[in-house]
Amino acid sequence: MNFSLRFQLSFMMFLEYFIKGAWFVTLGTYLTSNLKATGLETANIFSTHSLGAVVAPFFVGLIADKYFRAERLLGILHLSGAFLLFLMYQANNAHEFYPYILAYFIVYMSSLAISNAISFRHLPMPREQFPAIRVWGTIGWIIAGVAISYIFHWDKSEAIASGALKNTFLLGCCSSLLLGIFSFTLPSTPPIKTEKNKGWSSLIGLDALQLLKQKDFLIFFVSAILICIPLAFYYQNANPFLTAIGLPNPTAKMALGQFSEAICLLFIPFFFSRLGYKKTILIGISAWIIRYLLFAYGNADDLSFMLLTAILLHGVCYDFLFVVGQIYTDTIAGERFKSSAQGLVTIAMYGVGMLIGFWVAGFIAEYLKAQQVINFWKQLWISPAIIAALVFVLFLFFFKDQRNK
Structure with a gap:
């Protein structure tokens, strides 16, 4: 190049x-x-x-x-x-x-x-x-x-x-x-000719819905949607939270999450080859639980290290769940549904999952304010931690990792 x-x-x-x-x-x-x-x-x-x-x-x-x-x-x-x-x-x-x-x-x-x-x-x-x-x-x-x-x-x-x-x-x-x-x-990047019968249903992955007949993929699919609910809490509330409690330079400190994301990408092959899909994804889900508990109980003073740790966990949260999930989807889909399956999972997560997540986060925030709850931020962050814990249990007991075996 x-x-x-x-x-x-x-x-x-x-x-x-x-x-x-x-x-x-x-x-x-x-x-x-x-x-x-x-x-x-x-x-x-x-x-x-x-x-x-x-x-x-x-x-x-x-x-x-x-x-x-x-x-x-x-x-x-x-x-x-x-x-x-x-x-x-x-x-x-x-x-x-x-x-x-x-x-x-x-x-x-x-x-x-x-x-x-x-x-x-x-x-x-x-x-x-x-x-x-x-x-x-x-x-x-x-x-x-x-x-x-x-x-x-x-x-x-x-x-x-x-x-x-x-x-x-x-x-x-x-x-x-x-x-x-x-x-x-x-x-110059001119358009390339595509299959004439490739319509909108293929682009958004509807023709890959039959993959949901496989129990493991169905459990992964549902888990991927549900875990995007806690993800939406982070996007919507992290910066207002860090600003409200007085953490210095919150925007720059949140950028550490992207730094950790880049570093964690290098470790995915190491963990993946030794642990397989199930254990690697479980690490990613557990990181969400830990992250939100750190937000709930940390502060901008003597416990500020808990907040920074929560931010740095972004790499594990994102890469070990979503990137490995994309690899798993590619493996399950095969050549026939390779593109459409990725489209289906992407829309399910970033479309359906996060859409639900933003509304859940907004509703909970409004409810806590209306009830004048003491320790508003603590209660807010415990909510996605509980949701992530439920997803962890779902994935742990029902996903069998048959393809990996």
């Missing part, structure tokens, strides 16, 4: 994830502090992330893959995203904010698939070379968090009180504008 191609793809990935990291991490704090959103309004806004994940396969598979050059479409999507981020910056309340973020996530989730497709099309050896390209996305997310905390100081309590978090959308807007322009310089 020549240097020019490596730079182009790496910079594309860097900006792709820098854009989201510039504003999404602090979104929960922004909604409550700037827009005075209620728990259910916050849940409604966060749910657009899941709705975008559901719509994106239709857009990419039925339209983008067939009629447009990928690099040009990526540019158009990010130029549109820059405009939508600017509208989000100007919104004055949650009701006005909602349609802009819904449209944005349809655009952004589509751009994720397209940026990956561009990389795979042009890498000579994608399986070996893609991780080195994709890691720049993680670096971009981390640098966005560090910039917010240590360069702009937008997540300081006094800055939040003055409305400075609003500027995160301008940062995302400018970086989206830059990637939109840069995308037109990427290597």
